[in-house]
Amino acid sequence: MKEFIADEFRKLQDDICAALEKEDGKGKFQEDLWQHHSGGGGRTRLIQEGNVLEKGGVNFSAVEGTVHPRLRAQMKLSPDEEVNFFATGVSIVMHPYSPKVPIIHMNVRYFELSNGTCWFGGGIDLTPHYVVEEQARYFHRQLKAVCDAHHPAFYTRFKKWADDYFFLQHRGETRGVGGIFFDYLKPDHTDHGLTKSQLFEFVIDTGKTFAPVYTHLMSLNKSKPFTESEKNWQYLRRGRYVEFNLVWDRGTKFGLETGGRTESILMSLPPQANWAYDYQPEPGTAEARTLEFLKKDIDWL
């Protein structure tokens, strides 16, 4: 089944790239094929200098090897046990030119060990530089629909998980308006009772939600005018995005510390980010209003 999952993820990458190119109207993905030192490899795809998308990556990988000592410890594997892993996934971050178009992130992944353990993980979250409430509601409604089609408890549980995960503790801010996040979804677990195939269906449907949702948000916002001051706000918010990814994101940290492909991992970083000491937007501005939405536990439905 792992080859089947990897194949489906490859198709998902293809479909997403095609949909983004179509909506962008100018940018074309460039592909880098690479091999992992311990086995397998990936297809890194970069879009740059489009009409809408300034820089973005849609990455597929399927790698295998012996379990890294750091993960062995985390998983409480016995030191004598010889365990290999297989991991496959699709990972996306899009940085648009316009501060009126939100940043988006999506990841779906499958992990299995040679001792028989396996699980799925993933998530989608939206980072508007300017929060448009109706669009945040639309985004969460789409995610709820895909969750509800597979399990009645998933949206509530995974929305909360996203609020907790996509959180910059040192800023007391969420990264954006959240979304869903899930990890260690194991087949036939009492938490949900879904089989491996059923979990896969949920995960691939999550992946398939990405393209229609984000191209819709691109189309709603891409023609809005913006000022230099709004662009500067975008650069500062991108600085927060960098802080989240490098300080808090477990996937990024794990990848960098265990010899993952640096350029693929760090495609999530924006083309340009700025930092200003203790910048506070004026009360009552659109920027200040956006900060008020960067909180956990907002019910967007």
Add this chain to the structure above:
Amino acid sequence: MKEFIADEFRKLQDDICAALEKEDGKGKFQEDLWQHHSGGGGRTRLIQEGNVLEKGGVNFSAVEGTVHPRLRAQMKLSPDEEVNFFATGVSIVMHPYSPKVPIIHMNVRYFELSNGTCWFGGGIDLTPHYVVEEQARYFHRQLKAVCDAHHPAFYTRFKKWADDYFFLQHRGETRGVGGIFFDYLKPDHTDHGLTKSQLFEFVIDTGKTFAPVYTHLMSLNKSKPFTESEKNWQYLRRGRYVEFNLVWDRGTKFGLETGGRTESILMSLPPQANWAYDYQPEPGTAEARTLEFLKKDIDWL
């Protein structure tokens, strides 16, 4: 003695700010006074939009409180032991406008626990966007001189420690041409045999080396012309600086994870940084030559 050390660090901050303002000729430090939630506080000083310095911080702090659980574990303190800490230091990062003027970092610090343990730490390292060999040699000669005045083994040991510490493992690059780094220097330890006063003299002399060395490097480079392409290289190298500070720097990570003052900690980040996918300078260019110097164990003397 802790009040004496904190006072000397305050004076060091004053002297360094005065020297930098003089060499810059335009920028003036602005001060923010702050209190730490558990006791003590700091003087954060920011310079911006100078003639030479685009953004830089010279921070003093002296804070105290109960030892954070993370540090307790690291220090193997017994769970029953009620232990308070006192920590004071000066911490500096300077980001100049010109890609021909190097970034510099300096830190000196003193830490003591209520159980009687105490130690000093610190370091200086230089991050040129374009390595000028003669200047890297000058920089290391000055550091060797201050080390040699206090202990014959310090320069060799601390230069090696800096090479290992200021290293971006995920890039296989040092942050710059290195310098010195030291930590957990405890009084009367068999490693060096120096008393607490003697260690303090070494540490404060390290701090006092900063201003003459960096103002000299500013004066040598500040009038050199530079192109837009060189400025772009600087933005990319600043991206690496962000990566080091947020992914690998233990002080930054510890501060952010244990409730330090975020804006003071992240003053080390540049005003602007860029990321480009898999950027490789053309062979034979000044940029490619600089990358060849970003290696451990170069003997600059």
